[in-house]
Amino acid sequence: MTERPVTIIGNQEWCGFPALKTPAIRARIDSGARTSSIHASDIKVFSKDGEDWVSFEIRPIQESPKTAIKCQSKVIAVRKVKNTGGTSELRYVIKTPIKMGDDTFDIELTLANRDAMGFRMLLGREAMKNRFIVDPAQLNLLGDYSEEEISNFYKSVKEISSGLKIGVLATNRELYSNKRIMEAGEERGHEMIFLNAELCYMKMDASSPEIRYRDGRILEGFDAIIPRLRPSMTHYGCALIRQFESINAYSLNTGEAITRSRDKLYSSQIFSKNGINTPITGFAKSPLDTKGVIQMVNGAPLIVKLLESTQGKGVVLAETSKAAESVINAFKSLKANILVQEFIKEAGGKDIRCFVINNKVVAAIQREAQKGEFRSNIHMGGKASVIKITAEERKLAIKAARVLDLPVAGVDIIRSNKGPMVLEVNSSPGLEGIEGATGKDLAGLMIKAIELKMRYVKH
C-alpha cells in the first residue's frame, strides 16, 4: 500500500467550504484539539424528511462581521461539551467537504457559537490525520489571499445569502400547507423559521416590546410573518401578530384584518356596507326573536350556522320552519352564537373557492358535495375540481378580500339565481386541495407577495 504524501502546513491556513458557500476562512491549526470547529451564530435545529438538520450563519471575515452566510446542514451528532465557565452545552456536529490547498476532503465540524482564540475556525488533529503535519513556526503554507481577493469572494456570497427572515406562525408544522410554505420560502433563498404560536410569549412595553420563545430565544429581526392560525388560536395569535408588527415585521394578513374576518357577523356587516352580495343573513340574541329572524330570511328551508363553525361542522339545514325554530332555540339554550341564513338551493351543493393574492384570483376550484349532502367542504367528503370562473365572480372575490384588507384570502362563492354570492372569507386558506387540483405553486406565490411588499430583489 502506498501512503499518501503528508503536507506540511503552518499554524494558520486558509480553508474553504464549498457546500457552505464559504470560499475562504482563516483557520487556526491546533493539533492539541481533537475535533475541528467553526464559529457559527443563529444556530437552529429543524427537521427535514425525518432527520435533524441545523441552520446557522457563518461570518467568515473577522473584520467584517456583517458578512453573514446562511447555511444548512444535516446534523450527524450532538455533543455535550463543558465551556470555560464549567456549564455544559450542546454542540451540533456536521459533516462537510473542506478545501485546503488543492485538496478537498470531508471533515466533521462542530458548530460553536463563540470564537476559537480569535479565529473563526479551528482545525483539529482528526481532520489532519495522515494528511498534514504542522510546522507551528510558519503560516499560510498552502497560499494566502489579499484583502481584495477576500472581499471579492464575499461580494457575491453576501448577495446570494441575503434572503429575508420569515416566520411561519402556526401550531402544527406537519400540516401540508405549513410544510409547503416553509419549503417555498427556502427554495427562494429565505430563512424560514417555524414558530409555534402556543410557545410564544410577549412583553408589552412602550420602548422595547419583545417576543420570546419557550426555549428562551428572543424572536427578533424578522422581516415578515405568515400567520396560519387555527380558529381556536385567533385571539392570542392575532395579539402575537400585532406584537410582531410592532417590532417591524410585515404580516401577510395583519392581526387586525384576521380578527375582523374571523368574526362572521362583523364581516357580513362589512360586506353589506360595501355592496357585496351574500345570502340574506339574520342574527338575534334572544329566542324571543327566533320567529322574526326566520321570517326575515324568507322562512324555511334555511341554514343555521354556528359562528365558530369550520369545515362545515357547525352548519345545519332546517327544512321546515318548525324544525328551524327548534334548532335555533336548541343552539341558543347551549349559549352558542349562531346566524340564520337563506338556503341557496339552486347551488346544488356546490361552491367555488377562489384563492386571492394581492387583488388577483390566482387559482379557483369548485367543490361539490357528496350525494345527499348540501355542504361541499372537503372535510365533508366534497370533491374538488378546477373551474373557470366568470368575470363577475372574479371581481366579487377580489372585492371581498379587499374590503376585509386581506392580501391573502380564500373566498368562498356560491352561485345563486340572483348571481354569485360570498359565503365566507378565510384568512388562512388551505393549500392542499387547491394546489392538488390546479397544480399551482400557491405557497411560492405567497412568498413572492412578501418579496414584493418588502421590495426584495433576488440576486
Ligand code: ADP
Ligand atoms: P364553514 O365555515 O363551516 O365551512 P360555510 O359557511 O362555508 O361554513 O358552509 C359550509 C358549506 O355549506 C359551504 O361550503 C356550502 O357548500 C354550504 N352552505 C353554506 N351556506 C349555505 C347557504 N346559505 N346555502 C346553501 N349552501 C350553503
